[in-house]
Amino acid sequence: MSTPKATDLGGRALDFVMGIVEAPINGFERLMGRKRMPYLFLAPNLILFGIFTFLPIAIAVGYAFTGGTGLFVSERPFVGFDNFRQLLQCEDYFRPGSCRESLFWTAVWNTLWFVGFNVTATLLVALVTALILNRAMAARGFFRAMFFYPVLLSPVVIGLIWKWFLDRNGLLNAFLQMLGVPPEIFLLEVGWSRFFVVVVSVWFHMGFYTLILLAGLQAIPKDLYEAAAIDAASPRRTLLRITLPLLGPNLLVVLILLMIRSVQIFDEAWVLTNGGGPGTANSFIVQYIYQMAFGSDLRLFGLASAASVLMGLVLLALTLIQLRLGRKMES
Amino acid sequence: MGNLKLTSVTKSFGALTVLHDIDLTIDNGKFVVFVGPSGCGKSTLLRIIAGLEDISAGGIEIGGRDVVQLSPAERKIAMVFQSYALYPHMSVRKNLAFGLENLKFKRSEIDTRIAEAARMLAIEPYLERKPRQLSGGQRQRVAIGRAIVRNPDIFLFDEPLSNLDAALRVQTRAEITRLHRQLRTTMIYVTHDQVEAMTMADEIVVLNGGRIEQVGTPLELFDNPRNLFVAxxxxxxxxxxxxxxxxxxxxxxxxxxxxxxxxxxxxxxxxxxxxxxxxxxxxxxxxxxxxxxxxxxxxxxxxxxxxxxxxxxxxxxxxxxxxxxxxxxxxxxxxxxxxxxxxxxxxxxxxxxxxxxxxxxxxxxxxxxxxxx
Structure with missing residues (x-):
């Protein structure tokens, strides 16, 4: 192989590796033909993806139509749509108590409310942060890193940090007491606990969305703003008529990702609220699925799978609608 | 009135001075071309006149009015950008209307002005199209149209023909000259192309290294270059x-x-x-x-x-x-x-x-x- 002589260490390492793989790759190429070679390179990833993503999806769909508490397919009787019927049987969907699976419907409504508040709040906070970071300001890199930093943390760590902060004897109450405000047991009060689940989620994820929006803002040509300045556009008009429309595709991406991720809320809220408390105030769909399948030895894999399938279908529908909208926006 | 007076205009970016003590007077109605090699400061000078760049020292008057502290919109200028800078998400009509809407013009007045500019530039058939559905030449006309509807005291052109192919460049050159004869408004035009400078200008300003080398009619400069650079x-x-x-x-x-x-x-x-x-x-x-x-x-x-x-x-x-x-x-x-x-x-x-x-x-x-x- 006639790669140019590498003098640096990385280059020499690359040469070494290339020397080893050259012969087998050439062999494969003779065996498969050049056209089919890309699939060989894709194969490792496809195999992993298949085992850990496609296979579980298929298994879950299959399990959704079976009953019992057995783990293996052979031990699970086919029950048709029973699990779905059980989940959807309801006198009034707006009153979870009237449903056969009241816990599921409580979780559905909790999740919907959470998605509404969380998507709106995260979108606004991320947008405002991106707009500020997009201006020429001192220490921009520092702030960008700071806002992105929580994204790197584990959800469990996030949950624990905030729990410590919001605890009855936590930092926030200590601070409030200093100001003479009576302490509040934030995580045991329905309103406050829901509020802080959203706050924590916004704080956790906003850095990621800020980054996407910032990239979009920086892709808007500078001369459009100069043209707008000459066209006497006020800052407000510039934002509404130039910046936001041109940021549209990025906003749509953020919206799709945010909705999907919000529907999937679980780990940090689970840790923060001690399992969805107070009561079922912060019990969400994924938590319901987890509890049915693995919590307190219920082993209701069929019911859990059916709930997963339903949630998957809703997410799929949401995504398709938004993609359709995105295409319409572009043309 | 579109006369312009620059006095001792100096522009520095940090320690780097890109324009040194520029003194220049441009009479109302003139077509003036700033020409010079890349990096001579011609575009910066144009952007300073537009108000898109601050000056480090000196004075700028447009129509006898000190405009140094005024925003681009308040200077009664319009600019045609090298990249056209059309708003990609707006139709041609909305591109033309945007500036007038910002200035709170009446709908009927906006429509009249757009119709007039569209007729003058023969862009009527494209008014409802988006910029990306237009050819380079058509975009160029829309960009000029956006300047015309503003009815400015001074038109500023920043290398507007550099993205067009050779044939279209010659044609558009002639059209801009015709437009100037028709409107009789002061136009300042930046180019590095000396043919554009020679063919279009009433007056040429030759810039080099942030200084004016010579100002004069094309033939004055051609026949009597003041120094080796202009020659x-x-x-x-x-x-x-x-x-x-x-x-x-x-x-x-x-x-x-x-x-x-x-x-x-x-x-x-x-x-x-x-x-x-x-x-x-x-x-x-x-x-x-x-x-x-x-x-x-x-x-x-x-x-x-x-x-x-x-x-x-x-x-x-x-x-x-x-x-x-x-x-x-x-x-x-x-x-x-x-x-x-x-x-x-x-x-x-x-x-x-x-x-x-x-x-x-x-x-x-x-x-x-x-x-x-």
């Missing part, structure tokens, strides 16, 4: 330069020896030249006559035939510097052929090689040059 920058192919020495100074002309026993007469001010002084002699390719026996010995290397004219490239016998000679019509000298070339009378430019400045010419010389032109 070399305007005119294509560029002016030929020969080293020489002043051998005699008379009342009407000085005699300059460039070798080969062929004295050249240059009509320069006798007060400005000394016998024995080293000079650079500049002669444009078109200002040689090809003779039979008289003249400088010119050895042909190759020639370029453009159909109606021919450029012959070569050197003076025994020297290295390339000399270009223009000849009308078909002309096909053999490679290595020896021609005799003689500068046309009154077409010899003389420069001081140290300062680069042209030696002042006698008055008759100037008028004579104009008659020739």
């Amino acid at each position: 070399g920058f305007l005119g294509s192919p560029r002016m030929n330069m020969l080293k020489g020495k002043v051998t005699a100074v008379g009342e009407a002309a000085a005699v300059i020896d460039v070798g080969y026993g062929v004295p050249l007469k240059a009509r320069i001010d006798p007060a400005a030249a000394k016998v024995g002084q080293a000079v650079l002699v500049g002669i444009r390719p078109a200002h040689f006559a090809i003779g039979d026996s008289e003249g400088l010995p010119f050895v042909v290397q190759y020639h370029e035939s453009l159909g109606t004219e021919t450029y012959v490239y070569g050197t003076l016998e025994g020297r290295d510097e390339q000399i270009i000679v223009h000849q009308a019509g078909h002309f096909a000298p053999e490679r290595g052929a020896l021609l005799r070339i003689m500068p046309l009378p009154g077409r010899v430019h003389v420069f001081d090689p140290d300062s680069g400045l042209a030696l002042p010419r006698t008055i008759e010389q100037r008028s004579a040059a104009h008659e020739h032109a």
Whole structure:
């Protein structure tokens, strides 16, 4: 192989590796033909993806139509749509108590409310942060890193940090007491606990969305703003008529990702609220699925799978609608 | 009124000064071209006039009004960008309307102005289209249209033709000139293309290294370049330069020896030249006559035939510097052929090689040059 002589260490390492793989790759190429070679390179990833993503999806769909508490397919009787019927049987969907699976419907409504508040709040906070970071300001890199930093943390760590902060004897109450405000047991009060689940989620994820929006803002040509300045556009008009429309595709991406991720809320809220408390105030769909399948030895894999399938279908529908909208926006 | 006055305009980015003490007055209704090589500061100067860049020192007046503290919108200017800078998500109509809407114009007035501009630029069929559905030339017209509807005191053009192909560039050049005749509004046009400068301008401002080298009509600059830079920058192919020495100074002309026993007469001010002084002699390719026996010995290397004219490239016998000679019509000298070339009378430019400045010419010389032109 006639790669140019590498003098640096990385280059020499690359040469070494290339020397080893050259012969087998050439062999494969003779065996498969050049056209089919890309699939060989894709194969490792496809195999992993298949085992850990496609296979579980298929298994879950299959399990959704079976009953019992057995783990293996052979031990699970086919029950048709029973699990779905059980989940959807309801006198009034707006009153979870009237449903056969009241816990599921409580979780559905909790999740919907959470998605509404969380998507709106995260979108606004991320947008405002991106707009500020997009201006020429001192220490921009520092702030960008700071806002992105929580994204790197584990959800469990996030949950624990905030729990410590919001605890009855936590930092926030200590601070409030200093100001003479009576302490509040934030995580045991329905309103406050829901509020802080959203706050924590916004704080956790906003850095990621800020980054996407910032990239979009920086892709808007500078001369459009100069043209707008000459066209006497006020800052407000510039934002509404130039910046936001041109940021549209990025906003749509953020919206799709945010909705999907919000529907999937679980780990940090689970840790923060001690399992969805107070009561079922912060019990969400994924938590319901987890509890049915693995919590307190219920082993209701069929019911859990059916709930997963339903949630998957809703997410799929949401995504398709938004993609359709995105295409319409572009043309 | 669209007259412009710049006084001692200086612009620095940190320690780097890109414009030094620019003084310039532009009369209302003039078509002025800023021309110069890349990085000469011409675009920066235009952006300063537009209000898109601050100045470090100096003053700017538009229509007798100090505009230094005013925003671009308040300066009553309109600008056509090199990239067109059309709003990609708005239709052509909305692109044209945006500025007027911001200024709270009445709907009916906006519609009238758009209709008028669209007719003038023949963009009526595209009014409902988005910019990306238009060709480069059409986008260019929309960009100009967006400037026209504002009815500004001064139009600013920043290299507006550089993204068009050659044929379209010639056509659009003519259209912008026609537009200027029609509107009679002051236009300032930045380009690095000297052909655009020569063909479009009432007045050319030659910039180099952040300084104005010379201001004048195209022919003034062509016939009487103030220094070596202007002489070399305007005119294509560029002016030929020969080293020489002043051998005699008379009342009407000085005699300059460039070798080969062929004295050249240059009509320069006798007060400005000394016998024995080293000079650079500049002669444009078109200002040689090809003779039979008289003249400088010119050895042909190759020639370029453009159909109606021919450029012959070569050197003076025994020297290295390339000399270009223009000849009308078909002309096909053999490679290595020896021609005799003689500068046309009154077409010899003389420069001081140290300062680069042209030696002042006698008055008759100037008028004579104009008659020739």
